[in-house]
Amino acid sequence: MVVKKQMLNQNSTSIETAPDFDTSIRIEMALYENGGSRGKYLNMAFNNLLSIPIPPTSVESERAFSSSGYLCNHLRSRLSDKTLDTLLFLQSHYKAQPKI
Known part of the structure; x- marks a missing residue:
């Protein structure tokens, strides 16, 4: 601290x-x-x-929550937390990559 x-x-x-x-x-x-x-x-x-910049709301967190709703639905309800986190990370990583 x-x-x-x-x-x-x-x-x-x-x-x-x-x-x-x-x-x-x-x-x-x-x-x-x-x-x-x-x-x-x-x-x-x-x-x-x-001095710590903490936004009252975060668009990124709302997007991640929405994306997790698409990945974890009634058909994929047995995904573990770690698997879901990994899928969301990969999704955001590949979206950030420049298009070739």
Whole structure:
């Protein structure tokens, strides 16, 4: 985790830079929940979470789900999860290949 690495790389001996990351975050979260402000490590964790691009919906996942419905129907209902994953991977791989 990026925040944990940043915390461990600091060379300060103050109480704020305790070596136990989980304990520091829990203390800062408890203080924040009781009406305080975000501490240094909680703020770093918050900023790192905001920097992760997570789309609210994904067209690719919807397409994969739809494709799995075509592959796994009442005639092919005994396909294992691994086989279905492999078939979907191969289908997407070959669709991405340039046409010759």
